[in-house]
Amino acid sequence: GQQLNQSPQSMFIQEGEDVSMNCTSSSIFNTWLWYKQDPGEGPVLLIALYKAGELTSNGRLTAQFGITRKDSFLNISASIPSDVGIYFCAGHDRGSEKLVFGKGTKLTVNP
Amino acid sequence: NAGVTQTPKFQVLKTGQSMTLQCAQDMNHNSMYWYRQDPGMGLRLIYYSASEGTTDKGEVPNGYNVSRLNKREFSLRLESAAPSQTSVYFCASKENSNQPQHFGDGTRLSIL
Numbered sequence: 075g076q077q078l079n080q081s082p083q084s085m086f087i088q089e090g091e092d093v094s095m096n097c098t099s100s101s102i103f104n105t106w107l108w109y110k111q112d113p114g115e116g117p118v119l120l121i122a123l124y125k126a127g128e129l130t131s132n133g134r135l136t137a138q139f140g141i142t143r144k145d146s147f148l149n150i151s152a153s154i155p156s157d158v159g160i161y162f163c164a165g166h167d168r169g170s171e172k173l174v175f176g177k178g179t180k181l182t183v184n185p
Numbered sequence: 186n187a188g189v190t191q192t193p194k195f196q197v198l199k200t201g202q203s204m205t206l207q208c209a210q211d212m213n214h215n216s217m218y219w220y221r222q223d224p225g226m227g228l229r230l231i232y233y234s235a236s237e238g239t240t241d242k243g244e245v246p247n248g249y250n251v252s253r254l255n256k257r258e259f260s261l262r263l264e265s266a267a268p269s270q271t272s273v274y275f276c277a278s279k280e281n282s283n284q285p286q287h288f289g290d291g292t293r294l295s296i297l
Binding site: 109116119164168 | 189225228230235275277285287289291
C-alpha cells in the first residue's frame with residue numbers, strides 16, 4: 075500500500091530559528107496537505123497543495139508540492155513557542171476517498 | 186462555527202463493555218471518517234463513509250462497527266471493548282474528494 079515517510083521524527087530548536095520538515099512517498103499524489111496538532115486537540119489544516127511545483131505560504135509557513143508529485147516540504151520561519159506541536163503531512167490520490175498520513179514531526183521550541 | 190463535534194471527550198471502560206462514540210458535523214460535508222491515534226503510529230483509518238448511506242473499511246476495522254445515521258452524523262461502536270482499543274479516536278469530514286479533511290478534537294478512550 076501507499077506509504078509516507080516523514081522526517082525528522084522530532085526537532086528541538088531555539089526560538090527564532092527556521093525549521094524544515096519533509097515527506098516522501100512511494101507513489102504519486104494529487105494533493106498534499108500539512109496539518110498541525112496541538113496537545114489534546116485534533117489536527118488542524120495549515121496548508122493544502124493541489125499542483126505539482128506549487129509553493130504556498132501561510133504567514134511564517136511555506137510548503138511546496140514536489141515536481142515529481144512524490145514529495146512535499148514544510149518550512150517554518152522565525153519559530154516562536156506556540157509553534158510547538160506535531161506536524162503531519164498527508165497525501166491524497168484523485169479518485170480515492172482516503173488520505174495517507176505521515177507519522178508526524180514533533181517540534182519543540184525552547185524560548 | 187462548531188465544525189466537527191465529538192462526544193464524549195473522555196471515557197473509561199472495562200474490558201467487554203460496549204460503547205458508541207458520536208460524531209456530528211455542521212458543514213454539510215459528504216464524507217466522514219474515523220481514525221485512531223496511538224503513540225508512534227500516526228493516524229490510522231478505521232472506517233469511512235464516502236456519502237450518506239455508504240460505509241467502508243479502512244486500515245484497522247476489526248473490533249469496530251459504524252453507522253452513518255444521516256448526512257451530519259457518523260458513529261463508531263465498540264461492541265466488546267478490549268485493552269488494545271485504548272486510544273485517542275478522531276472523527277473527520279470533508280466536502281468532496283478533492284477537499285481537505287477537517288478533524289474534531291478527539292475522544293480519549295481507556296479500556297481497563
